[in-house]
Amino acid sequence: MTTPPDGRGRFGLAMTLLAATGVVIAAYLTWQHLAGEIPPCGPVRGCETVLTSPYASIAGIPVALPGVLVSLVTLGGALAWWRLGDRRGLVLAYLAGMASLAALAYFTYLEVAVIHAICAWCVTYAVTVLAGWLLALAAYRSTGSAGA
Numbered sequence: 621m622t623t624p625p626d627g628r629g630r631f632g633l634a635m636t637l638l639a640a641t642g643v644v645i646a647a648y649l650t651w652q653h654l655a656g657e658i659p660p661c662g663p664v665r666g667c668e669t670v671l672t673s674p675y676a677s678i679a680g681i682p683v684a685l686p687g688v689l690v691s692l693v694t695l696g697g698a699l700a701w702w703r704l705g706d707r708r709g710l711v712l713a714y715l716a717g718m719a720s721l722a723a724l725a726y727f728t729y730l731e732v733a734v735i736h737a738i739c740a741w742c743v744t745y746a747v748t749v750l751a752g753w754l755l756a757l758a759a760y761r762s763t764g765s766a767g768a
Contacts, residue, residue, distance in 0.1 A: 632702025
């Protein structure tokens with residue numbers, strides 16, 4: 621099997637897996653929030669503080685829920701580009717990642733500067749979004765101006 625010249629083989633699977641991981645993490649955090657439970661955080665022990673803070677929801681909606689939605693959009697875009705060669709999917713994944721990064725920067729700021737606790741789940745989610753966005757950027761740059 622040869623790698624397609626448009627970079628889909630190099631980046632597509634990784635982008636898809638990262639987006640799927642983001643969907644799972646955000647869905648798990650949303651479910652835990654709605655169930656009134658706190659996921660285990662391991663040795664970091666900041667999850668309870670972060671996930672019970674006033675910043676964990678907006679108007680009663682867990683902040684992880686938009687993460688599920690954006691990650692689903694990213695996953696759809698990554699799959700459309702990787703499996704179908706539709707470059708619009710790559711652009712969609714890139715733009716969804718960029719929009720997510722702004723929100724994640726704000727929430728990371730809140731964790732560090734306001735709440736004074738770190739949620740390992742939140743950090744892991746942020747890493748998947750950042751890595752997926754960087755891969756989408758690299759894939760976009762590797763395709764040049766040629767539409768794939």
